[in-house]
Amino acid sequence: MSQCAHRRxxxxxxxxAHLAAIVPLxxxxxxxxxxxESATDESGLPARIRADAATLREAALRSDVGYETLAxxxxxxxxxxxxxxxxxxxxxWMAGELRSMGxxxxxxxxxxxPVWIRGDESLTLLEPxxxxxxxxxxxxxxxxxxxxxxxxxxxxxxxxxxxxxSVSDVSGRIVLFxxxxxxxxxxxxYRTQGAIAAAQRGAVAALVRSIGPPGLRTPHTGTxxxxxxxxxxxxxxxxxxxxxxxxxxxxxxxxxxxxxxMSARNEPDGLSHNLVAEVVGRETPExxxxxxxxxxxxxxxxxxxxxGVGCLIAVDAARLMLxxxxxxxxxxxxxxxxxxxxxxxxxxAYRDAHTDELDRHVAAIxxxxxxxxxxxxxxxxxxxxxxxxxAEDGGEAFEAGRDRxxxxxxxxxDLLATTGADSVFAxxxxxxxxxxxxxxxxxxxxxxxxxxxxxxxxxEADTFDKIDLTDMQKNTAAMAVMAYVLAEMEGTLRP
Amino acid sequence: MSQCAHRRxxxxxxxxAHLAAIVPLxxxxxxxxxxxESATDESGLPARIRADAATLREAALRSDVGYETLAxxxxxxxxxxxxxxxxxxxxxWMAGELRSMGxxxxxxxxxxxPVWIRGDESLTLLEPxxxxxxxxxxxxxxxxxxxxxxxxxxxxxxxxxxxxxSVSDVSGRIVLFxxxxxxxxxxxxYRTQGAIAAAQRGAVAALVRSIGPPGLRTPHTGTxxxxxxxxxxxxxxxxxxxxxxxxxxxxxxxxxxxxxxMSARNEPDGLSHNLVAEVVGRETPExxxxxxxxxxxxxxxxxxxxxGVGCLIAVDAARLMLxxxxxxxxxxxxxxxxxxxxxxxxxxAYRDAHTDELDRHVAAIxxxxxxxxxxxxxxxxxxxxxxxxxAEDGGEAFEAGRDRxxxxxxxxxDLLATTGADSVFAxxxxxxxxxxxxxxxxxxxxxxxxxxxxxxxxxEADTFDKIDLTDMQKNTAAMAVMAYVLAEMEGTLRP
Numbered sequence: 001m002s003q004c005a006h007r008r009x010x011x012x013x014x015x016x017a018h019l020a021a022i023v024p025l026x027x028x029x030x031x032x033x034x035x036x037e038s039a040t041d042e043s044g045l046p047a048r049i050r051a052d053a054a055t056l057r058e059a060a061l062r063s064d065v066g067y068e069t070l071a072x073x074x075x076x077x078x079x080x081x082x083x084x085x086x087x088x089x090x091x092x093w094m095a096g097e098l099r100s101m102g103x104x105x106x107x108x109x110x111x112x113x114p115v116w117i118r119g120d121e122s123l124t125l126l127e128p129x130x131x132x133x134x135x136x137x138x139x140x141x142x143x144x145x146x147x148x149x150x151x152x153x154x155x156x157x158x159x160x161x162x163x164x165x166s167v168s169d170v171s172g173r174i175v176l177f178x179x180x181x182x183x184x185x186x187x188x189x190y191r192t193q194g195a196i197a198a199a200q201r202g203a204v205a206a207l208v209r210s211i212g213p214p215g216l217r218t219p220h221t222g223t224x225x226x227x228x229x230x231x232x233x234x235x236x237x238x239x240x241x242x243x244x245x246x247x248x249x250x251x252x253x254x255x256x257x258x259x260x261x262m263s264a265r266n267e268p269d270g271l272s273h274n275l276v277a278e279v280v281g282r283e284t285p286e287x288x289x290x291x292x293x294x295x296x297x298x299x300x301x302x303x304x305x306x307x308g309v310g311c312l313i314a315v316d317a318a319r320l321m322l323x324x325x326x327x328x329x330x331x332x333x334x335x336x337x338x339x340x341x342x343x344x345x346x347x348x349a350y351r352d353a354h355t356d357e358l359d360r361h362v363a364a365i366x367x368x369x370x371x372x373x374x375x376x377x378x379x380x381x382x383x384x385x386x387x388x389x390x391a392e393d394g395g396e397a398f399e400a401g402r403d404r405x406x407x408x409x410x411x412x413x414d415l416l417a418t419t420g421a422d423s424v425f426a427x428x429x430x431x432x433x434x435x436x437x438x439x440x441x442x443x444x445x446x447x448x449x450x451x452x453x454x455x456x457x458x459x460e461a462d463t464f465d466k467i468d469l470t471d472m473q474k475n476t477a478a479m480a481v482m483a484y485v486l487a488e489m490e491g492t493l494r495p
Numbered sequence: 496m497s498q499c500a501h502r503r504x505x506x507x508x509x510x511x512a513h514l515a516a517i518v519p520l521x522x523x524x525x526x527x528x529x530x531x532e533s534a535t536d537e538s539g540l541p542a543r544i545r546a547d548a549a550t551l552r553e554a555a556l557r558s559d560v561g562y563e564t565l566a567x568x569x570x571x572x573x574x575x576x577x578x579x580x581x582x583x584x585x586x587x588w589m590a591g592e593l594r595s596m597g598x599x600x601x602x603x604x605x606x607x608x609p610v611w612i613r614g615d616e617s618l619t620l621l622e623p624x625x626x627x628x629x630x631x632x633x634x635x636x637x638x639x640x641x642x643x644x645x646x647x648x649x650x651x652x653x654x655x656x657x658x659x660x661s662v663s664d665v666s667g668r669i670v671l672f673x674x675x676x677x678x679x680x681x682x683x684x685y686r687t688q689g690a691i692a693a694a695q696r697g698a699v700a701a702l703v704r705s706i707g708p709p710g711l712r713t714p715h716t717g718t719x720x721x722x723x724x725x726x727x728x729x730x731x732x733x734x735x736x737x738x739x740x741x742x743x744x745x746x747x748x749x750x751x752x753x754x755x756x757m758s759a760r761n762e763p764d765g766l767s768h769n770l771v772a773e774v775v776g777r778e779t780p781e782x783x784x785x786x787x788x789x790x791x792x793x794x795x796x797x798x799x800x801x802x803g804v805g806c807l808i809a810v811d812a813a814r815l816m817l818x819x820x821x822x823x824x825x826x827x828x829x830x831x832x833x834x835x836x837x838x839x840x841x842x843x844a845y846r847d848a849h850t851d852e853l854d855r856h857v858a859a860i861x862x863x864x865x866x867x868x869x870x871x872x873x874x875x876x877x878x879x880x881x882x883x884x885x886a887e888d889g890g891e892a893f894e895a896g897r898d899r900x901x902x903x904x905x906x907x908x909d910l911l912a913t914t915g916a917d918s919v920f921a922x923x924x925x926x927x928x929x930x931x932x933x934x935x936x937x938x939x940x941x942x943x944x945x946x947x948x949x950x951x952x953x954x955e956a957d958t959f960d961k962i963d964l965t966d967m968q969k970n971t972a973a974m975a976v977m978a979y980v981l982a983e984m985e986g987t988l989r990p
Contacts, residue, residue, distance in 0.1 A: 071743060078625075216950070216954065218712075218956075
């Protein structure tokens with residue numbers, strides 16, 4: 001076991017001390033005697049921390065507390081759209097569970113959230129034949145007039161194809177964005193911004209091919225946006241199968257006419273809550289490692305993988321510290337955010353309510369991409385961590401800071417090599433920790449296999465049975481080890 | 496190429512000639528010089544027939560006519576429950592397609608069919624929380640009173656567990672058959688007979704875990720039965736996920752209450768049709784090889800794999816005989832049956848309308864298990880083929896007749912070895928050819944990989960996109976070769 005210890009160099013003004021900011025990395029590397037890529041055997045972590053981490057890891061691999069609690073969350077509370085009473089009931093129930101588990105400072109922090117109500121909805125193909133088409137209105141969409149909107153469908157594959165049409169080609173019609181799925185990030189703009197683009201061409205409604213791989217005629221909902229300078233037209237998702245079918249019909253010269261009926265509506269903001277609980281640090285409780293997920297979900301399925309499981313991964317990771325008596329020197333704070341899905345108000349409210357202590361947030365870790373086999377961590381090291389406005393401002397100092405975060409994160413992830421969670425990517429963290437990252441908090445996300453995730457994402461199929469216990473235990477082990485070591489080690493991820 | 500020729504021995508009275516019935520097999524085996532298992536290279540088929548079969552096989556592997564016609568059937572006509580106007584419109588459209596393809600004697604044969612109408616339906620979990628549960632009423636089920644039926648759920652895994660309950664445990668409640676899927680044949684009795692068993696114990700409704708592997712919260716419909724001496728209670732299927740959830744809730748001591756609402760109703764029988772078309776035989780047109788599938792479907796999805804694809808496999812197989820000019824000596828008759836799903840009235844009506852010529856039906860081949868990779872043929876050789884009431888009556892003669900059918904079928908299937916369709920199983924044929932088999936017609940079914948079939952079977956996901964062109968071409972090649980050779984070879988499958 002290496003005797004390498006963490007060193008920190010105080011840097012009163014980071015902006016004025018680009019070179020000084022490189023020092024911690026150099027010290028870390030020198031003390032540890034290895035490049036970050038090969039630091040496996042010469043870790044900078046003391047033997048005691050490594051042993052504690054192993055204890056937590058093995059306890060996580062045996063625990064079914066998170067799994068069983070998730071079953072009750074999903075089965076007894078169902079889906080949990082923010083702005084609904086359902087979510088508030090689930091938050092209250094979860095607060096009771098957290099108290100029963102022995103956490104301290106269990107509290108709800110108020111958040112004003114949008115209130116969107118789906119209401120009745122349907123899509124009926126009228127020409128060339130009558131057929132009910134499975135659909136899900138997009139979150140935040142306005143409804144149609146009662147009785148619905150009837151219109152001919154104009155099929156486009158992408159925004160360019162829509163742009164190439166004249167307003168008279170589109171005006172009064174319904175645009176279907178039949179965009180092939182090319183990964184979530186690349187394809188989701190058709191869902192978020194399709195209604196804007198369609199309205200700009202005069203369309204009366206927008207339909208979107210569901211953002212995900214083909215399922216079993218399974219539409220995927222999700223949030224969408226409007227612009228103040230563009231008419232607000234209703235928008236809904238249809239399954240890949242029906243998008244294919246309508247495209248085939250149009251391609252073969254059929255006039256395709258549908259009736260879209262949605263009684264969706266947006267109401268004034270309502271009161272929701274972030275739920276917070278702590279393992280209070282034994283030496284410097286004012287320093288905080290945040291871990292969590294979002295307790296709200298879409299109003300379909302039961303929000304098991306998105307993101308009930310992320311919440312329970314964080315909860316059980318922290319609970320295992322209580323169970324094993326491994327209370328770290330810093331506070332580990334569970335935050336179960338509200339309104340991730342349609343507003344991110346919970347994440348912003350947490351940031352605003354805790355502005356005064358953000359410089360004592362040593363890290364924030366989120367799990368919000370399901371429960372696939374954990375492969376390691378993604379991290380999000382922004383210029384703000386070092387007091388810069390941009391990476392260019394930071395120059396080499398920024399690069400050095402990021403390299404150090406990579407090196408330290410890899411050293412910790414190496415403790416998870418037996419579960420395969422030892423890869424680290426500089427590739428983003430999570431939506432709810434994003435506002436913290438933007439204010440200078442080093443942010444991480446669990447990195448999972450997501451090959452099954454986007455088949456189920458935002459569909460009725462997001463239910464508890466999709467959660468594999470062994471995968472959840474490995475995810476919990478990864479969260480527990482990363483959170484514990486960051487809360488216990490001498491230095492932090494900050495330069 | 497072997498010069499082995501087919502031999503037939505006329506057997507005036509089969510019942511009186513058990514030994515004589517063995518002769519054809521012995522002749523076939525002697526002439527071919529091999530046991531049926533190893534007859535690959537010493538086929539009893541003349542070189543010309545083998546060459547014709549190869550021509551048809553290769554033409555099928557290039558054809559997309561069946562595939563494109565299936566797309567139009569599904570996309571422009573949708574699902575096709577028998578008793579509906581939708582099916583009759585699809586039959587009329589298909590009749591026009593068959594005439595355009597050049598078939599002779601295209602005609603509709605009337606069939607009286609049940610008329611079942613699904614109507615509105617819903618299932619709502621009320622306790623321990625409120626949640627809409629995806630469901631599909633079972634075909635032929637009665638509806639609930641308007642406003643629905645509310646009751647506590649009693650969960651059982653099998654009929655024995657239900658039998659072990661007292662009437663007072665079940666009376667006034669709703670039974671959920673949460674029977675794990677152990678293959679279609681073993682599990683489907685819970686769907687077909689669950690309502691009877693539940694009603695016998697005093698239940699007011701029956702819910703059934705969908706008969707199939709887990710999908711994406713996808714309920715599977717299908718037919719069910721009542722008994723005259725038992726109250727007719729409504730019955731519906733729920734997805735495996737929700738069956739799991741309700742079982743978990745009940746196991747953990749929750750009282751589970753649901754409201755089932757179904758406006759399903761059975762109306763007086765209506766008029767439907769079998770659709771028939773022919774490639775008239777060039778020498779003995781009165782001898783017939785029937786090939787087909789059923790054009791009706793459940794009222795969900797668009798009936799692509801069950802059984803639109805079976806219909807188009809048969810249609811394109813026969814069309815390729817017209818296209819290549821390979822008109823066999825006997826007639827190849829396409830039959831697209833109606834009402835396979837909820838009554839089998841089409842199959843019985845065909846049998847009754849053609850009673851006088853059934854002894855000149857040399858074979859009947861159905862494709863009704865989807866479009867998975869074709870592996871060969873299943874066959875159904877019943878005692879009636881040889882004039883016996885049972886296999887015991889037939890004794891060794893029956894065994895010999897069946898062995899001969901196996902040997903001949905294998906010789907023909909060997910012509911499909913390059914597409915992998917050269918396996919033959921004595922394992923049943925198809926529902927629609929069953930009534931013909933019972934009257935003495937040698938019956939076959941295409942044998943496919945069904946590993947994906949039962950995920951989609953009777954669900955909203957049974958849509959055209961699930962059909963793979965290459966697989967369909969291979970299935971069509973198998974149907975074309977088997978039908979052509981049986982219609983062209985000197986002997987038949989009958990002893």
